[in-house]
Amino acid sequence: MKNPKDYITQNKDRFINELIELLKIPSVSADPAFSQDVLDASETIKTSLLEAGCDIAEIHETDGYPIVYGEKIIDPNLPTVLVYGHYDVQPADPLELWDSPPYEPVIKKTDLHPEGAIFARGSCDDKGQMYMHVKALEYMVKTDQLPCNVKFMIEGEEEVGSDNLGIYVANNKEKLANDIILISDTGMIANDVPSITTGLRxxxxxxxxxxxxxxxxxxxxxxxxxxxxxxxxxxxxxxxxxxxxxxxxxxxxxxxEELSSEERAEMAKAPFSLEDYQDALAIESVYGEKGYTTNERNSIRxxxxxxxxxxxxxxxxxxxxxxxxxxxxxxxxxxxxxxxxxxxxxxxxxxxxxxxxxxxxxxxxxxxxQGYVTPIDTIGYKAASKAYETTFGKKPIPQRSGGSIPIVALFEKELESKTILMGFGLDSDAIHSPNEHFGVWNYLKGIETIPYFYQNFTEMKK
Amino acid sequence: MKNPKDYITQNKDRFINELIELLKIPSVSADPAFSQDVLDASETIKTSLLEAGCDIAEIHETDGYPIVYGEKIIDPNLPTVLVYGHYDVQPADPLELWDSPPYEPVIKKTDLHPEGAIFARGSCDDKGQMYMHVKALEYMVKTDQLPCNVKFMIEGEEEVGSDNLGIYVANNKEKLANDIILISDTGMIANDVPSITTGLRxxxxxxxxxxxxxxxxxxxxxxxxxxxxxxxxxxxxxxxxxxxxxxxxxxxxxxxEELSSEERAEMAKAPFSLEDYQDALAIESVYGEKGYTTNERNSIRxxxxxxxxxxxxxxxxxxxxxxxxxxxxxxxxxxxxxxxxxxxxxxxxxxxxxxxxxxxxxxxxxxxxQGYVTPIDTIGYKAASKAYETTFGKKPIPQRSGGSIPIVALFEKELESKTILMGFGLDSDAIHSPNEHFGVWNYLKGIETIPYFYQNFTEMKK
Missing domain, CATH: 3.30.70.360 (Alpha-Beta Plaits)
Incomplete structure (x- = not known):
């Protein structure tokens, strides 16, 4: 595969502006006051999938908010990647704690994002991370390098429990058939410490x-x-x-599940400074279950x-x-x-x-x-790990996350395929909080890394 | 004194309508959104005092909401009664629990108020009870029976702590000089069990x-x-x-203060049915400090x-x-x-x-x-007790209340006079709650009883 960097550099401003337009839609699924906005967001996603190169993109109605389904099938004999993401966002309140309005995106530099970060509700969770996949597809299609089939399933009820997605998946097993599911709705340790989430609570x-x-x-x-x-x-x-x-x-x-002392010792190797952690939150002390470290408390407990x-x-x-x-x-x-x-x-x-x-x-x-654990000895994990190695110059660390994507366990049950969680946000990006943001560097790094996953996975599957 | 009943019967509709107009003003002192309404209420009180027969009625500014001061001095050698009340009200929320809008008074019959009760925020606490005194003055002045001097001090910050009233009282000791302070901002046990509040928390x-x-x-x-x-x-x-x-x-x-077992035994004689109490609140059980009865828990503890x-x-x-x-x-x-x-x-x-x-x-x-206790062997208490006996046909029971009128202790300290708490509301009138109401019978009974207090007190003072 050609290095995607050139294409990304040429189209960087457009990539950012398209995301900014999407972020302007207050698609809050928890609050009925925003129902039209949630629907508007689904239409925007559909259009963007077609523009990026999908042959089919459709709004599939549910009893709640619709699911946007898209696909580009180049050869039924090639592997198929199913991309899942969501276009709904968390409520923005308390509004008074935002430094800029949650649905008027602005780019500002921060200590951790010296190249700027987009501040808006949903910038990281999950519009920004989901849209990386749309733009990665665009790159692969426009440069004629898509190595396999791709399907998109983008829902609008993740922040309220994905009730209708479960029904949809159970009723559309054939349509959604795939070899691997790819999700970017988690984080990584730091911009210079890439990691892949291997467990969810x-x-x-x-x-x-x-x-x-x-x-x-x-x-x-x-x-x-x-x-x-x-x-x-x-x-x-x-x-x-x-x-x-x-x-x-x-x-x-x-x-x-009680982890062995070996597993806990392995976890303890991840870089972590209690002082930095406390400083970042302005707390004098951490607080939690006796007998466990901070990283254990927020992941395996x-x-x-x-x-x-x-x-x-x-x-x-x-x-x-x-x-x-x-x-x-x-x-x-x-x-x-x-x-x-x-x-x-x-x-x-x-x-x-x-x-x-x-x-x-x-x-x-x-x-x-349900919680979920991804084994690291699968082709899916290895393909992702190699993709990060290519674009970050170092092997990513497998990491259990404290967060939940409840639908992942259901995917495994209904679709019988594993999920790879390639997250590019940082814990400090304030998802679910005022001033949520997503690093411009992270956004573009995701678009750059994802195509390598497709390439690696297709090759390893042969 | 002539029996006030005839005058009250003739003017009943007007007495009720005047109160209803006052209740339409949402004078919520806790919420700055209502500040103009609070001021409007003070003007209404001033006007009503003049119309009732005061020679002077003035708005006295404070750092917060003003105090309405009124007086009718008929002879400096006669005793002076100072009436205290408040024209501000508690916030009305939760609004959705009101059966009718809090500032659109309606009269409805209830089990305890078969002659109807006025439903509105402030109907009992304290606009209705305060306005009884204005109408009692009207009766005494118009029928030329006022036996002593009277002063009114009606404030607008009782529900938020009376901070400025304290300063006002300290600065106006001479103007406010009196022989007894009269307040109707408490309740009585039942319409057929009159009581006088002798203690406040x-x-x-x-x-x-x-x-x-x-x-x-x-x-x-x-x-x-x-x-x-x-x-x-x-x-x-x-x-x-x-x-x-x-x-x-x-x-x-x-x-x-720990009460003696004799005092507690005396308290236990007040009519009280635990079953009725629980039924009225729809609770299966009361709950409180071990070792004390319900009536002790809500008064002496x-x-x-x-x-x-x-x-x-x-x-x-x-x-x-x-x-x-x-x-x-x-x-x-x-x-x-x-x-x-x-x-x-x-x-x-x-x-x-x-x-x-x-x-x-x-x-x-x-x-x-501070809390407050009124001794029952004073002229003030005896004059009130005799007034109830005249109009209710039975001696009132002295009763400690669980409520607070913080300013009463301050009055004693600054003005060196005792306060008599002649309350005509019922505990079930839902003061501070949705659907606050005040019995029409109670309102008129208050207007009927108050003039006898003036008469008794003036005679006993001789």
Whole structure:
């Protein structure tokens, strides 16, 4: 394969501008207020796939947001790569913490991105990373170097649990048949420390509701005499971790995969500075499960975090009220062998059991997904590793991620193929946070690296 | 004194309509969005005082919302009653729980108010109860029966801590000089069980802020590895009560007045049905400090309640975020001898001390006030008791309230006079809650009872 660098240099401005246009669409799947924008984003993706060289690109309706399907089949006897990505984004709030509006992309230099980074919601997760694949296809098609078949499946509900994608995949196994699935929706260690994600955590996301009295009460007249749902919720949440920060939900750890000391020693070799980590977050100390390091806590260990809490008077000033209800959104990151549906049930029954008399509790499961591990002795992994070696000049490190892409386990089950997670973002890119950004260097490096994967994979498959 | 009933019957519709007009003004002192409405309410009060018969009614500016001062001095040698009330109201949210809009008053019958109740924010607390005094004055002046001097001091910041009233009182001692202070901002046991409030709890209201990482984080990448401010806040709040629901803030109970077993036995004689109490709130069980009854817990015992909590993603759907910050509004009801400023300091240092490494904590005091006890062997109490006996046909029960009117202790200190708390609302009137209401019967009964207090007090003072 010819070095893609020349093509990328010639088309760099266009590549960036096309992504910027896509980022201007506030395709927030969690909030119905943005539903037209989510649909607009799907149309934009369809058009871009056709322009990049797909023979077919279609909007496939679901019960939720549509899936954009595209393909370029050059020879049924050649291997097929299925690219998965998503065009929906996380909500942007809290808006006041953004330095520039989330849907008005700007390029600014940062310490880690001296060549500039595009600041916008979705720049890294996942519009920017997904669009690398569209542009990599363009390069291969326009320069007549596509070595195999390619299919695209770009969904619009990843940030809300991919419920309809599961149904779509199960109903379209033949159409989606492939030899390997390629996803860029994870990160790498650093621009000079490339890595490939070999593990993902599973997820169980629930919402809990604690109801006490049938109406808000005056805290003077009733304070001290009835269960205050906020105090009770706080107490229940607090009890979900013990003094060693182990999770107390009965049965929670039963199926957790325990790594051998060799595996943990291998993990510990990844470059990591606790001081830098703490400095970057402006915290005095890390915090987590006793007996595990920071990198273990956020990758091979399951966790339980409150993602949102609300109840009572949260406006300006003071209101002396005892709220009738209090709410929290709680998510658990799971490790391989923990079944998310089983964990959701364990959580629900535990949470209902620990509610004191005087309140009632409701647990509503939101969504979830299984964890995943990619073996590193497969052709897919080796093809990716060699591609990074070519473009980064060094071998990438296999790394377990703490994040979740719930659909990956389902792909393996339904489509019987492995997934390779080639992520080019950095942990510090603030995905899901205000001021999300994606390095211009990383964006272009992804476009450069992906074609080598196609070449390596096709050759190794022969 | 002639029986006021005839005058009230003749003017009933006008009395109700005037109150309804006042209730249409959304004078929410806690929210700057309503500042013009708060000012409008003060003007309305001024006008109504003049129309009721005051010789002077003035708007007195403060650093916050103004105080409406009115007076009718008939003879400097006669006793003077100072009426205190407030024209500001609590915020109305959560708006969706109101059956009718909070500032569009409607009269509806309820089980406890078969003659109808006025539903509107402020109907009971305190516009309705305050306006009884304006109409009682009108009756006494128009029928030429006012037996003594009267002064009005109606403020607009009661719901946010009365900060400027304290300054105003300290600076206007001579103008406000009086023999007794009369307030209707409390409740009574039932329409057929009149009671006079003889004790109020003090209050310390604070806002707490827990800060972890310097930005919102992705819960997959950082979950389990850094202190989650919401989980930490929940844990800190949970630790503020022990397993017996005693408050754990060091030194909190040091100055708490412990009642004798005789006094507690006396209290236990007040009519109370635990079953009715629980049914009215739709709770299966009460909840509170071990060793005390419900009526003790909400009157003679100090409490700590979270009035509001928020942090992270609280919109629709799911967001897998670890919030940078979490917040709560916490109030403590205090009993006589607990000093609110000392308690606020004890709380602040306790809360800062229990914060784990990995987060920082900020405690911002909102406002507070001392508790208060009225002796029942004074002329003021006896004059009120006799007035109730005349209009209700039975002696009122002296009762400690769990609520707070922080300014009462200050009045005693600065003006050296006692306060009589003649409340005509019911605990079930939902003050500070959605669907606040005030019985039409109670409103008119207040107007009927108040003139007898003036008469009794003036005679007993001779």
């Amino acid at each position: 599973g997820l169980s996301y629930v919402e809990v509701e604690v109801t006490g009295p049938n109406r808000d009460l005056h805290s003077g007249l009733y304070g001290g005499a009835v269960a205050n749902p906020i105090n009770i919720l706080a107490k229940m949440i607090a009890s979900l971790h013990d003094e060693n920060n182990h999770i107390t939900v009965a049965g929670f750890y039963d199926k957790v 399951p966790t339980l975090d409150v993602n949102g809490i609300w109840g009572g008077y949260i406006g300006e000033g003071a209101k002396t009220v005892i709220a009738s209800q209090a709410f929290a959104k709680i998510s658990m990151r799971l490790v391989p062998h923990q079944d998310w549906e089983e964990i959701t049930e364990l959580f629900s029954s535990h949470f209902e059991r620990i509610a004191p008399k005087g309140v009632t509790v409701k647990v509503t499961p939101h969504h979830g997904g | 003090g209050l310390s209201y604070v806002e707490v802020e827990v800060t972890g990482p310097n930005r919102d984080l992705h819960s997959g990448l950082y979950g389990g590895a850094v202190a989650n401010p919401i989980n930490i806040l929940a844990k800190m709040i949970a630790s503020l009560h022990d397993e017996n629901n005693h408050i754990t803030v060091a030194g909190f109970y040091d100055k708490v 100090p409490t700590l309640d979270v009035n509001g909590i928020w942090g992270g993603y609280i919109g629709e759907g799911a967001k897998t975020v670890i919030a940078s910050q979490a917040f709560a509004k916490i109030s403590m009801r205090l009993v006589p001898h607990q000093d609110w400023e000392e308690i606020t300091e004890l709380f602040s240092s306790h809360f800062e001390r229990i914060a784990p490494k990995g987060v920082t904590v900020k405690v911002t005091p909102h406002h507070g006030g």
